[in-house]
Amino acid sequence: MPGRTGLTIGKLAGLSGVNLETIRYYERIGLMPEPGRTEGGHRLYEPAHRQRLAFIRRARELGFGIDGIRALLGLAEPHRRSCEAVRVIVSDHLQDxxxxxADLVRLEAILAGTVERCRDTAMAPSCSVLDLLEAAA
Amino acid sequence: MPGRTGLTIGKLAGLSGVNLETIRYYERIGLMPEPGRTEGGHRLYEPAHRQRLAFIRRARELGFGIDGIRALLGLAEPHRRSCEAVRVIVSDHLQDxxxxxADLVRLEAILAGTVERCRDTAMAPSCSVLDLLEAAA
DNA sequence: CTTGATCCCGTAGTGACTACGGGTTGCAGG
DNA sequence: CCTGCAACCCGTAGTCACTACGGGATCAAG
Incomplete structure (x- = not known):
């Protein structure tokens, strides 16, 4: 009869670096399974939860959307780890x-050009705001 | 007594490439001024509106947020075009x-690495999904 | 047993739109 | 002139991935 194993949601939040409210959110949308509860109704998380949450967090950091993560988790769980399907998801995201x-680099060039001109023409008649107005992005 | 000059919102949307609903949204949040109306209440836009909308669209394409655009428009309008203030806004955004x-480039490397390993190890025991689980982003 | 931290839940707000739905207006053809 | 239908009106709600709020319950330390 050892003590109830399990982290409170606050502890899990602290350990995982995921906001407490966000964990509850993940549960609501079905990304995290419902954990056990104390008699009073407080959530108690086990190591498996912590692992899953860590996976979700990493995937979010890598820019995957919730749906992508759902797909990834679906593929990771069963024995049939279809590596090919995973590769498709990841390389789709890589393409994104x-x-x-590429988009941002083009943007950067335009913005940098604007700033540059702005610096040069200390007293241009109209400031390079007008460039924004004229330039095709 | 020439015909009422003015584009309907649908025409303006078509010409500017901005969604009709988005134009109404811009009006609601005060980014676009309220245009004149027909007797029946339909909006009628003049060339000045078209210019302003084009400016907004370009700025959005360059990734400025609504507040940034509001600031830019505020600086563009009065005689006192303080080029310096504009430069600050634009270069802040450039920094963003x-x-x-930089973030995306790091991401790209990680994702590309994952896909690569996935391709190599045609029959790895656990697929590189686990890499996501382990790797620090 | 009391106190104060933590947790509960549901709801609403964020940014920048987009979509919907039910009703009105505008205009071209007959 | 009148019909028909496209275009427009407005307010509201939905999107994505959270984050914040508020009022009440529970837990653990002292």
């Missing part, structure tokens, strides 16, 4: 990331 | 963009 980078 | 690029 690369597209975003 | 650069930070985002």
């Amino acid at each position: 990331v690369r597209t975003k980078i | 963009v650069r930070t985002k690029i």
